[in-house]
Every structure is written in C-alpha cells, then in structure tokens.
Amino acid sequence: MNVLLVDDEELALEVLERMLMKLEDIQICGKYVDAEQALKRLECDDIDVVFLDLEMGGMHGLRFSEELLNMDIATEIVFVTAHSQYAVDAFGFGAVDYLLKPVAMDRLLKTVKKLKDRQELKKLKESHDGHQPSCLLLRSFGTLRVYETDEEAALPIKWRTKKVKELFCYLWQNSARPAGKYQIMEELWPETEPDKGGTLLHTTVYQLRKALKELGFENGIQFRNEQYQLAVPIKSDLEELQRLLEESDPLTKDIKRLLELYEGDYLEQEEYLWSIHVQQALRNTYLKCLKKYVDRNMGRKSRNTLLESCLQKLVHLDPYNEEYARMLMSYYSGEGNAREAVKVYERYYRSVKEELGLNPSRKIVELYGELIKNK
Numbered sequence: 001m002n003v004l005l006v007d008d009e010e011l012a013l014e015v016l017e018r019m020l021m022k023l024e025d026i027q028i029c030g031k032y033v034d035a036e037q038a039l040k041r042l043e044c045d046d047i048d049v050v051f052l053d054l055e056m057g058g059m060h061g062l063r064f065s066e067e068l069l070n071m072d073i074a075t076e077i078v079f080v081t082a083h084s085q086y087a088v089d090a091f092g093f094g095a096v097d098y099l100l101k102p103v104a105m106d107r108l109l110k111t112v113k114k115l116k117d118r119q120e121l122k123k124l125k126e127s128h129d130g131h132q133p134s135c136l137l138l139r140s141f142g143t144l145r146v147y148e149t150d151e152e153a154a155l156p157i158k159w160r161t162k163k164v165k166e167l168f169c170y171l172w173q174n175s176a177r178p179a180g181k182y183q184i185m186e187e188l189w190p191e192t193e194p195d196k197g198g199t200l201l202h203t204t205v206y207q208l209r210k211a212l213k214e215l216g217f218e219n220g221i222q223f224r225n226e227q228y229q230l231a232v233p234i235k236s237d238l239e240e241l242q243r244l245l246e247e248s249d250p251l252t253k254d255i256k257r258l259l260e261l262y263e264g265d266y267l268e269q270e271e272y273l274w275s276i277h278v279q280q281a282l283r284n285t286y287l288k289c290l291k292k293y294v295d296r297n298m299g300r301k302s303r304n305t306l307l308e309s310c311l312q313k314l315v316h317l318d319p320y321n322e323e324y325a326r327m328l329m330s331y332y333s334g335e336g337n338a339r340e341a342v343k344v345y346e347r348y349y350r351s352v353k354e355e356l357g358l359n360p361s362r363k364i365v366e367l368y369g370e371l372i373k374n375k
Helices: 010-021 033-044 061-068 084-092 105-127 162-173 183-188 194-214 237-245 251-259 273-299 305-317 323-336 338-355 362-374
Strands: 001-007 028-033 047-052 076-081 097-100 136-138 146-147 223-224 227-230 235-238
Touching: 001 010, 001 033, 010 028, 010 047, 010 105, 010 162, 028 033, 033 061, 033 097, 033 146, 047 061, 061 194, 076 105, 084 338, 136 237, 146 227, 162 183, 162 273, 183 194, 183 227, 183 273, 194 223, 235 237, 237 251, 237 273, 251 273, 251 305, 305 323, 305 338, 323 338, 323 362, 338 362
Parallel strands: 001 028, 001 047, 047 076, 076 097, 136 235
Antiparallel strands: 136 146, 223 227
16 A cells, blocks of 8 residues: 655654554655645655645645545545544545544554555455446426436435535536636535635535546546536436527427426526526526417417417416416317316416405406306
C-alpha cells in the first residue's frame, strides 16, 4: 500500500512515519509539510492513501480533500486531527477514517485494516465486469424520479439525502453551463452562512459523486474554475416535452404524448424555489399549445375524445380560468351531456367563490342557466 503523509509539523510526520513503518505492506512514498507540493505529487504517482492533517497552515485539510476529489483519482483519505469534533466533517469529505492525535498504535492498526479491506473489495469488484448504464432516465413532471436504466419498470434511484437529490437536479437543470459554487450555495442553502454553506456543498458534492460512481459514472461531476457541471448522459421527459412544444403545428400523436408526459407541473412535488421560473414558463407554453389544439378542433360535429382530454387538462391546470371552464361546458353540452357540463360549472364556482371570494361572470352564469333548463 503506497502511502503519503501530509502535515505542517515535521515532528508529527516523523512520529506517524515510524509507526507505519512497523506495519507490513506499507510503503511510505513521501512526507510533505507543503500541501500544494503534496497535491502535485498525487497528480504524478499512484498513491493509495493520504494521511492528512486537518489543521494545516496555508491550506486547510478539508480544502485539500476537495482538491483531491476534483482530481478524480482513487486515492483514499485518512484525516489526522487533534479535535474529535472534526470527525463528522471528515466523513462528509470522503475520508475513510480519522485518527486523533496523539495517534495510538491500536487505533492505527484498525485504520490500516480498514484500508486493506477496502483495497481487496475494490480488486474483487474490478475483476467482475459490471453493467454500466448508457444513460440515466429522468422523470421531472409531478415528482422527480431517476432510473438507472431506460426501463421505467425498474425502481427509481434512492438518494442518500434530500440535498443530494436536489443538487443532482439543480446541476441537471443547469447542465448547459457550469454552475458557480457560490451560486449553488445561494440557491440550495440561502439562509446559511458562507463558511457553513461551503462545507455543506462540499459534503453534498462528495456524496453525489459517490452515488454516480456507484451507478457506473466515474467522473459524474466536473469541477473547473470554482464551477460544477454534471457530466452524465440523461434522457428526460423535459427534453421530450420541450421538443414537442417547439412544433408549430403538433400532430394528433404529439398532443397525445404531451398529455401523457405532463403528469403535473415541473418538479411540482419537490418545491424547489430555484425551479419556479422554469416551471411557470413550461406551464404557460404547455397551456398555449393545448389551447391552440382546442381552438382548432372546437365545434366539430364528430366526437373527439382527445379534445375532451385537452379541455380537462386545461381546467385541471388552471381551475380559475373562466374561458377554459366555459369551453369544457360547451363541449359537454354539444355532446348532449348537460350533467357533466353542470358539474364543470359547480367545480368552477367553488374555485372562484370559495377560494378567491369572487363571483362568476354573467356569461358563464347564463350558460349554466341554459344547461339547467335542458338538463
């Protein structure tokens, strides 16, 4: 096992070196008091483990670990610290373990055993050809669901935390361009102090990287110039819906597909504040598209179940819109189904009167009156 030691105290380096040299299969490849020099060494040589001091001058150990994670190499990290409260941060930044100073030999033995066990497990895993998905399948309307195959029969991916899921979704929504770290912190942790927000971001990025790696995507997040970008192929319902909405004159089959895709507003159940502007823009464009189809087909004598579905969707998405309610009432009236038309009015009345405190217009009240007579 090739090991690198990084600590800004020479004495601490020498003590840890002597302890490790007493153990079998340990090769000390270098000792560094300068973190920048240690990172350069890691770029060139195959190092299995870095024993890293957390409270170094110049570059904090957590910052070092972030740089190491962004290098996308397989080197493991063991933090060495004089403060036990850093343990939580250590694991959040991808450390295999942490050691408290002064380091005890029995504790060091446990850490080395853990490292060797992980190496063996990794070799075993690499000896088997695992299935790597060609892309992820993402469903974003209503609630967010991500599948590791293109078959929706599979169970959706379970994320370690809600924030890991949200970060994945945020980077996906902004995949056309990298997202700055401070921009992400402002969107995902708006009420958090910058230092704490930075720690939360680094921890969440690490957890997301790990999750994507387990799915077969080795470098799922790219980091350059303080910016993050998702680097995973994804097939989504959003992409398909946007393509259909761009059609100037959607075909019948396209309208059917649009009705299937729009299970609810974009990320409706997630309630991400940063997604609202996209949600509203998509909803408006979608409503206009359905309305265009309705205007073109309204009044035709032949029964049109697709027209009915479009009208129902319009009323469902905008229950306060009188025009949509009147059009659906007129459709049912034309089909000789006054009972359903009356139900549409009653639902509309409850929406505007009980929820908004408004009175329906004379136009829709008169239409309702005619329906009651013919009911």
